[in-house]
Amino acid sequence: MSDEFDLVVIGGGSGGVRAARMSAQFGAKVAIVEEYRYGGTCVIRGCVPKKLFVYASRFNGLFDIAPTFGWQVDAKFDWPTLLANKNKEIARLESIYEKLLDTAGVTVFHDRAVLKGADTVALQSGKTLKAKHILVATGGAPFKPQIEGAELGITSNEAFHLETLPRTILIEGGGYIAVEFATIFAGLGVDTTLVYRRDKILRGFDHDLRDGLEDEMRSRGIRFRYGYHIAGLCKDGEGVCVSFSHGEEATFDKVMFATGRHPNTDGMGLEEAGVELDQSGAIVVDEYSRSSVPSIYAVGDVTARAALTPVAIREGAAFAQTVFNHAPTVVPYDLIPTAVFSEPEIGTVGLPEHVAAERYHSIDVYVTRFRPMQNTLSDRTEKMMLKLITETASGKVIGCHIFGPGAGEMIQLVAIPMGMGATKADFDRAIAVHPTAAEELVTLKAPSYRIIDGEKTGV
CATH class of the missing domain: 3.30.390.30 (FAD/NAD-linked reductase, C-terminal dimerisation domain)
Structure with a gap:
């Protein structure tokens, strides 16, 4: 026996939750399925905890100038305190997300979902959900290169849960995540090095921004290694020995990969259901977020359009307006403001x-x-x-x-x-x-x- 819904949303992140809530408010019978924690990447292990870490890292600079305003400061940093308070705030936000769904009348599942056709979702627990419409909003995950010893490196996911703050760290990458975490760790007193296969951070940004940030990062003691990449990792005592593509080796307490993200589409039954994926594994959609299967839609990072939380939220809202409020709505992608929370x-x-x-x-x-x-x-x-x-x-x-x-x-x-x-x-x-x-x-x-x-x- 299957439970029947007008909409089943797979993924309890920002885009999926917005779509589920609005669709329910428009009168649809809605279910949402999330296998990890409600709130998605942004709330649980992305924008929100990162911004809290950013705030923590900036106190160092404020203490430096405090004496010029008459303040005498004798401060020390405690990493476990930051982690505990961050975890408490994330748990609070997760609870709010679930309450908002419940208030809207959405049926909430904590489970893993797999497509079994254009109108059927199978849950790992054994339950089957039938749906007139299915929305995939499973987001993305950090990418790890296929190199020897890659398991010794961390990503942004693990960076939020380190038991101790490393003394030294190597971060590979040159985008948002790489430069943000480089300035976070440096601000917290970690000896930080960034390696990037290109010749300048923040590809695609205005050149004055790129040059200005690199100069200021260098002034804060962050080192840059351009033009090569990590070729392999191996254990070296309590640290990680890095073999670089040009032959050099060096050891760091931690190595972090910040070289991009990939869509969460593996093992979901999408291709078996006839959903077209691009070369990166992202779901191909039209301007209304509809996939190659008319009853299946997708929003957020899983579509590889603009991988930003506010965009996913807007896409989720546009989906609900289009499908359940009879108001076809498209999202404008030509003027998206964004911030890099570096220092x-x-x-x-x-x-x-x-x-x-x-x-x-x-x-x-x-x-x-x-x-x-x-x-x-x-x-x-x-x-x-x-x-x-x-x-x-x-x-x-x-x-x-x-x-x-x-x-x-x-x-x-x-x-x-x-x-x-x-x-x-x-x-x-x-x-x-x-x-x-x-x-x-x-x-x-x-x-x-x-x-x-x-x-x-x-x-």
Whole structure:
């Protein structure tokens, strides 16, 4: 005997939970299945615990400048305390997710789900669920390279549960996760090295952001090894010996892989059900998140579109509107703000300079750099940067990039006028809030330079 539902959601992360709740509120009979913990990657072992670790790592820098404000600080860091408090907060959030589902009338399962066709989901416990619609929202998992000794390395999943803080760590990668954890560990006093097969971190970001972050990371003692990668790992006493692709060897207390993520689609019966997957294993979907099987949909990281929690939430909401509220809804992917919670922080939305220069005949670039006010009483030399990119003819703001304290908070608000098609003149009409870093966005006067057909000129 099968339980019958209008919708069965597989995956209890941000996208799946939003889709389940909204669909139930639109009158659908909904079930959701999660094999690990409700809240998904973001809440359990991603954005939320990472941001808590970021906050912890920043106290070190604040203590450095505290004497310039008259404070005498004698502080020491205790890793077990951070872990215990982090775990308590994650458990609280997990409980909230389940309560929200229950309040919405969603039937909640703690189980593993496998597709048995276009309308059937089999649970590991033996129960079978029938569904008019199935939504796959199983997210992604950290990637480990297929090298000898890979099991000796950790990923971001394990980094949140280390029993002791290592003295030394090697992090492989050059994206969000790699640079964020590099600055977290360095801020907590760990001797940190980053190895990356390319020649610069944060591929695809504006070059001023990439250069600025690398400079500041180096000033914090983080070492970079570019142009090669980890070829193998082996045990070396209490540490891990790393063999690099160019022949060198070195030993570290911990080695962390931050070289990307892959979709969680293995062993789910997707291909047997006729669902098309791409080369990475991601589910191929149309603009309404529908797969090659009309009754099966997918949202979030499992689709390899934009692997960001707010995007997954928006996709889950759009699915519910489309399927159960008779309001076909698509998600705009052309203007997604994002933050890198490194130290210093990055906030960015729109086009980086090199891309804007390729797409437009002429662009104006406004750049300002200055010491953050919190550092002006100290001898710290780090600079904050704010950068606006506009299309010359219309003045439309097509890119904004912020580097420094509060960048993530600021970029969220910048994304609103940019989404409305704001021009530089619209920014100029705003009255500045003083003294703030954000006021620079509305007080930039003449362009720093102009790029016409790829050629940089003065203005």
